[in-house]
Amino acid sequence: MERAFIKKEKVRFQHVDYAGIVFYPRFLEMLNCLVEDFYEEALELPFKNIHKTGGIPTVDLKVQFKKAARLGDELTKYLWLKKIGGSSMVCGFKFEHEDGSICLEGEVTLVKVDFLNDRGDIKASPFTDAMRVVLERYKTEN
DSSP: OTTSEEEEEEOOGGGBOTTSBBOHHHHHHHHHHHHHHIIIIISSOOHHHHHHHEEOOEEEEEEEEOSOOBTTOEEEEEEEEEEEOSSEEEEEEEEEOTTSOEEEEEEEEEEOEEEETTTTEEEEOOOOHHHHHHHHTTBOOO
């Protein structure tokens, strides 16, 4: 995954259920953190700034849970772009265990939006040329 944005995350007590495995909504929170880190570190658009005038909501999400993650595990999280549209992008993602086995994988579609009418409405907004150049660095062919 040479073109992927990569972060590591340790599974903490806050992530697990009574059985000691990650409760599935916590994986979605971890995915959101990965997207937020991607925006801040790769695109230099921290959410504290991007949310002043717009956002990047999720409009489609597909997840396959492959293997449980447990308290204390360290996961490597990957995010890459599969398709870049005018104002949307389809991202692939996967979380791997230290042994390389896949914990979960999927796709998330994000849309760049601007706020309208004092945040009363939103509208899709095209990526800037500068943003598109950076996004292309994380695009894969498959």
